[in-house]
Amino acid sequence: MSSEWPLWEVFIRGQHGLNHRHVGSLHAPDAELAIRHARDVYTRRNEGVSIWVVRSADISASSPSEKGPLFEPSNDKVYRHPTFYDIPDDVGHM
Numbered sequence: 001m002s003s004e005w006p007l008w009e010v011f012i013r014g015q016h017g018l019n020h021r022h023v024g025s026l027h028a029p030d031a032e033l034a035i036r037h038a039r040d041v042y043t044r045r046n047e048g049v050s051i052w053v054v055r056s057a058d059i060s061a062s063s064p065s066e067k068g069p070l071f072e073p074s075n076d077k078v079y080r081h082p083t084f085y086d087i088p089d090d091v092g093h094m
Contacts, residue, residue: 006055008034012042013050020052028053 005027011020023042028034034053042048062070 005029006057008038008053009056009059010034010038010042011052011054012038012048013052014047015049020050025056 006029007025008028008031009025010023012023013020026034026037026041028037031053035051038051038053039048043051
C-alpha cells in the first residue's frame with residue numbers, strides 16, 4: 001500500500017460568482033479532509049462560499065491534439081449557430 005496521500009483538485013465558488021473555478025491541488029487521505037485542507041489553504045480571506053474536491057485520478061480530459069476530430073463535427077449542425085435568427089430590437093444585448 002502506498003504511504004502517499006492521493007492528489008485532489010480544488011474548485012472554489014466565490015461569493016459573487018455562479019460557477020466554481022479551479023484554484024489548485026493538494027494531498028489528503030479522503031474527501032472530508034481534502035475539503036478542510038482546501039478551506040485552510042485556498043479560502044483564508046472568506047472569499048469562498050462552496051468548495052468542491054475531486055481526486056485527480058478520477059478526472060478524464062481530452063488532449064489538445066484531439067481538438068479537430070473532437071470539435072469539428074459540431075460545425076455540421078447549423079442549427080447550433082444562431083446566424084440566421086432575427087433578434088428583435090426590444091431584446092437589447094444578448
